[in-house]
């Protein structure tokens with residue numbers, strides 16, 4: 001117990017330190033990918049995506065959850081479609097970004113793991129993987145990108161209430177306790193087991 005508390009505390013201190021130290025370093029990879037995705041969309045004649053700050057905030061939070069997990073051939077864009085686990089603390093991550101399930105459920109979260117976030121490989125992980133289905137879709141109008149270590153997370157948002165990632169002003173009283181946001185990946189890391197649960 002005591003040692004696991006200490007472990008958690010050290011981990012939090014580590015995360016905080018990294019958060020304070022890394023944003024500048026990672027920003028280039030995010031910009032490159034942003035431009036790369038929009039060039040891709042231009043090449044197939046569909047509208048470019050605009051930056052969505054709230055989606056970006058959530059992408060940073062999610063990248064942070066992934067960052068200790070090593071890249072394998074089963075993580076990131078290599079995952080098997082249809083497996084949609086959820087972060088147990090997902091509601092907290094949303095809250096940190098002033099979001100909730102109502103305004104995010106039509107969005108899509110796409111994590112990729114690339115050693116050192118090599119620029120051309122990162123772009124290929126989105127434009128030449130299963131994720132391209134989403135990049136091809138005209139319903140997505142906004143994008144937020146976050147990265148930590150070898151992980152880069154792209155979140156696409158829509159211009160509708162349910163996917164805008166903009167906090168709504170009206171109350172949707174439907175029970176939305178189960179987030180429907182699609183999180184597409186399969187994970188094998190024991191470490192992440194701490195954060196993630198499977199939805200039936």
Ligand SMILES: *[C@@H]1O[C@H](CO)[C@@H](O)[C@H](O)[C@H]1NC(C)=O
Nearest residue numbers: 040041042043044045046047
């Ligand atoms: C994009 O539009 C241009 C001009 O309208 C056309 O020449 C080109 O073939 C289109 N490309 C695709 C991939 O549809």
Ligand SMILES: *[C@@H]1O[C@H](CO)[C@@H](O)[C@H](O)[C@H]1NC(C)=O
Nearest residue numbers: 071072073074075078079080
């Ligand atoms: C993933 O890598 C492992 C070990 O390197 C290998 O045994 C497995 O066949 C690979 N899976 C795929 C889908 O490439």
Ligand SMILES: *[C@@H]1O[C@H](CO)[C@@H](O)[C@H](O)[C@H]1NC(C)=O
Nearest residue numbers: 071113114115124125128129
């Ligand atoms: C995605 O990145 C990994 C490196 O983590 C690489 O092995 C893989 O080939 C890339 N996938 C695509 C489709 O480019």
Ligand SMILES: *[C@@H]1O[C@H](CO)[C@@H](O)[C@H](O)[C@H]1NC(C)=O
Nearest residue numbers: 043044130132133134135136
């Ligand atoms: C994405 O769009 C490109 C260009 O129109 C097309 O070649 C490709 O097959 C599409 N991929 C998917 C998965 O829809």
Ligand SMILES: *[C@@H]1O[C@H](CO)[C@@H](O)[C@H](O)[C@H]1NC(C)=O
Nearest residue numbers: 047138139140141158159160
């Ligand atoms: C939302 O996006 C769709 C598809 O890109 C576009 O046709 C529509 O005009 C947009 N609506 C608003 C309100 O921006």
Ligand SMILES: *[C@@H]1O[C@H](CO)[C@@H](O)[C@H](O)[C@H]1NC(C)=O
Nearest residue numbers: 100102167168170171172176
């Ligand atoms: C989502 O936020 C809106 C206000 O931004 C609020 O009215 C709504 O009740 C919230 N929904 C949930 C499920 O928390």
